[in-house]
Amino acid sequence: MSTSPRGQEAARTTTADRLRAFESPCDDCAIRETSVCEVLDPAQLARLRTITTVVRLDPHSTLFQEGEAAEHLSNVVEGAVKLYKLLPDGRRQITGFLFPGDFLGVALNKTYAYSAEAITKLRLCRFPRQRMENLLKELPNLEHRLLEMAGNELVAAQDQMLLLGRKTARERLASFLLMLARRARARGQPENPLPLPMSRADIADYLGLTIETVSRTFTQLRKDGTIALPEQTRVELVNRAKLEELAEGG
Amino acid sequence: MSTSPRGQEAARTTTADRLRAFESPCDDCAIRETSVCEVLDPAQLARLRTITTVVRLDPHSTLFQEGEAAEHLSNVVEGAVKLYKLLPDGRRQITGFLFPGDFLGVALNKTYAYSAEAITKLRLCRFPRQRMENLLKELPNLEHRLLEMAGNELVAAQDQMLLLGRKTARERLASFLLMLARRARARGQPENPLPLPMSRADIADYLGLTIETVSRTFTQLRKDGTIALPEQTRVELVNRAKLEELAEGG
DNA sequence: GTCGTGCGTTGACCTGAATCAACCGGGCCG
DNA sequence: CGGCCCGGTTGATTCAGGTCAACGCACGAC
Numbered sequence: 001m002s003t004s005p006r007g008q009e010a011a012r013t014t015t016a017d018r019l020r021a022f023e024s025p026c027d028d029c030a031i032r033e034t035s036v037c038e039v040l041d042p043a044q045l046a047r048l049r050t051i052t053t054v055v056r057l058d059p060h061s062t063l064f065q066e067g068e069a070a071e072h073l074s075n076v077v078e079g080a081v082k083l084y085k086l087l088p089d090g091r092r093q094i095t096g097f098l099f100p101g102d103f104l105g106v107a108l109n110k111t112y113a114y115s116a117e118a119i120t121k122l123r124l125c126r127f128p129r130q131r132m133e134n135l136l137k138e139l140p141n142l143e144h145r146l147l148e149m150a151g152n153e154l155v156a157a158q159d160q161m162l163l164l165g166r167k168t169a170r171e172r173l174a175s176f177l178l179m180l181a182r183r184a185r186a187r188g189q190p191e192n193p194l195p196l197p198m199s200r201a202d203i204a205d206y207l208g209l210t211i212e213t214v215s216r217t218f219t220q221l222r223k224d225g226t227i228a229l230p231e232q233t234r235v236e237l238v239n240r241a242k243l244e245e246l247a248e249g250g
Numbered sequence: 251m252s253t254s255p256r257g258q259e260a261a262r263t264t265t266a267d268r269l270r271a272f273e274s275p276c277d278d279c280a281i282r283e284t285s286v287c288e289v290l291d292p293a294q295l296a297r298l299r300t301i302t303t304v305v306r307l308d309p310h311s312t313l314f315q316e317g318e319a320a321e322h323l324s325n326v327v328e329g330a331v332k333l334y335k336l337l338p339d340g341r342r343q344i345t346g347f348l349f350p351g352d353f354l355g356v357a358l359n360k361t362y363a364y365s366a367e368a369i370t371k372l373r374l375c376r377f378p379r380q381r382m383e384n385l386l387k388e389l390p391n392l393e394h395r396l397l398e399m400a401g402n403e404l405v406a407a408q409d410q411m412l413l414l415g416r417k418t419a420r421e422r423l424a425s426f427l428l429m430l431a432r433r434a435r436a437r438g439q440p441e442n443p444l445p446l447p448m449s450r451a452d453i454a455d456y457l458g459l460t461i462e463t464v465s466r467t468f469t470q471l472r473k474d475g476t477i478a479l480p481e482q483t484r485v486e487l488v489n490r491a492k493l494e495e496l497a498e499g500g
Numbered sequence: 501g502t503c504g505t506g507c508g509t510t511g512a513c514c515t516g517a518a519t520c521a522a523c524c525g526g527g528c529c530g
Numbered sequence: 531c532g533g534c535c536c537g538g539t540t541g542a543t544t545c546a547g548g549t550c551a552a553c554g555c556a557c558g559a560c
Contacts, residue, residue, distance in 0.1 A: 085408060085409075085411075085412045087412070087416060087417075087498065087499035088498055088499055088500075089499050091416040091417075091499060092416070093411055093412040093415040093416045095408045095411050095412070106400075106401070106404070107400070107401030107402075107404045107405060108397065108398070108401050109401055109405060113404075113405045113408055114408055136394075137390075140387075140390050140393070143390070143393060143394065143397060144386075144393065146397060147358065147393060147396060147397045147400060148358070150356075150357070150397060150400035150401065150404060151356070151357030151358050151359050151400065152357075153404055154356070154357045154363075154400060154403055154404060154407065155357060155359060155363045157404065157407035157408070157410075157411065158335060158345045158363055158364055158407070159335075160407075160411055161335075161343055161345050161407065161410055161411065161414060162335045162337070162343040162345070164411060164414035164415045164458065165343040165414045165455075165457075165458030166337060166341040166342070166343045166458065167337075167341075205415075207415075208414065208415030208416065248337065248338055249337035249338055249339050249341060250338075
């Protein structure tokens with residue numbers, strides 16, 4: 001809830017970063033096939049690489065804050081990010097979580113509409129926004145891909161509005177777990193048991209609930225036999241049909 | 251809340267429609283300067299016009315329903331539209347309202363992610379999705395404009411998540427009125443007193459509240475002297491500073 | 501080891517908004 | 531003209547989830 005200290009300065013780019021980008025070319029990038037990059041041919045990828053900086057960040061470091069001029073766009077390579085908006089009195093709404101392959105900044109706005117913070121250790125490919133926009137003029141397939149990704153984000157945003165406006169706590173948590181599982185599967189990661197890299201507070205602020213309600217609802221689903229919680233940061237989806245039913249308002 | 255009867259069949263395109271598109275060319279279109287079309291030069295506009303059908307719909311007619319194959323994209327020329335998602339048990343979340351100049355379907359998805367219904371009498375410019383997508387390949391500035399509009403929609407969606415997840419009823423209503431006023435001004439329409447073309451039920455389903463709570467909150471703001479309600483379908487923003495403060499969580 | 505700290509859970513109680521119900525007024529139809 | 535229907539308002543009551551408070555446990559510092 002409170003402002004987090006910057007674990008690492010996100011804006012600075014060292015020569016070492018640039019070298020790293022050079023050292024580890026996209027060829028053996030784990031997320032190439034699921035990220036923006038998938039539509040680029042080798043020559044185009046090389047073009048993109050010329051404006052790319054690989055950035056590593058520690059957990060809790062702030063990538064940027066709502067309202068700042070949008071200097072960079074990023075592609076998440078490894079780790080998890082949360083995006084959030086704050087009200088002046090500190091109330092917080094997390095508007096999204098990003099995982100490997102997700103793109104940060106499809107909107108291409110001039111200022112950031114939300115703050116972004118690393119949840120885990122992070123590896124990003126970062127692009128200066130202006131240079132990226134110039135590049136888009138030459139690579140229409142890249143622009144097309146961004147539009148496609150923006151469309152997917154819009155669909156997800158509408159689902160989230162339905163969740164926040166009309167679902168009960170149980171339904172919210174069920175929807176959340178299934179969404180995480182679906183996304184883990186999409187990037188070929190273990191989905192059951194499902195890792196929960198974010199804290200209960202993050203889950204609460206994403207679902208429009210309090211920490212206590214999230215905790216109680218986890219307990220309730222566990223007692224139901226719908227899920228199991230071998231550890232705090234891992235859920236086993238025991239009865240997935242039940243979860244699906246709950247998520248759709250059953 | 252219940253399924254509305256189709257006031258008029260939306261999918262059928264008559265020769266008269268096509269003629270109308272021809273008769274009333276874009277030159278004297280009131281919304282040309284604020285819609286997608288603003289980026290097109292006359293030759294490009296002519297290209298777009300070849301795939302355009304002007305459609306008129308009655309209030310309450312369904313444009314399409316969530317899950318259907320997305321056959322068309324539309325540009326709202328006149329009137330108001332609501333977009334919504336339903337849960338199987340009938341709970342409804344309105345995800346957006348569209349007014350003249352707004353574009354329906356920036357996401358370019360293959361199936362509609364929500365249902366759309368006319369609130370008032372409606373005039374639309376409608377484009378077959380597939381032909382539009384082909385055209386985008388030739389008109390990169392049009393595609394760029396769509397990406398820009400998608401970005402704006404994403405920002406609005408994130409604001410709405412903050413509203414639904416974290417604001418009180420008063421704050422929601424204040425935010426809603428200011429949003430409508432801002433948009434009315436942006437298209438050069440009267441913003442004070444502000445017309446409310448949608449019903450209390452629509453407002454409730456947009457704000458994640460019940461009809462009763464919306465009504466009570468209107469009354470409360472009226473008794474406060476923050477707004478006045480000369481008619482049910484019109485609000486006067488008496489104390490706009492107070493509204494702004496409320497909307498930001500004051 | 502033990503102390504402190506941060507995160508999560510649980511319990512008791514409270515409250516903002518939902519629910520249930522009555523009512524009001526305008527428009528439409530017979 | 532009267533009756534009815536529909537949208538909106540208002541009142542009484544309920545309840546899901548919030549708030550406040552205690553506690554447990556893992557982990558790191560020393």
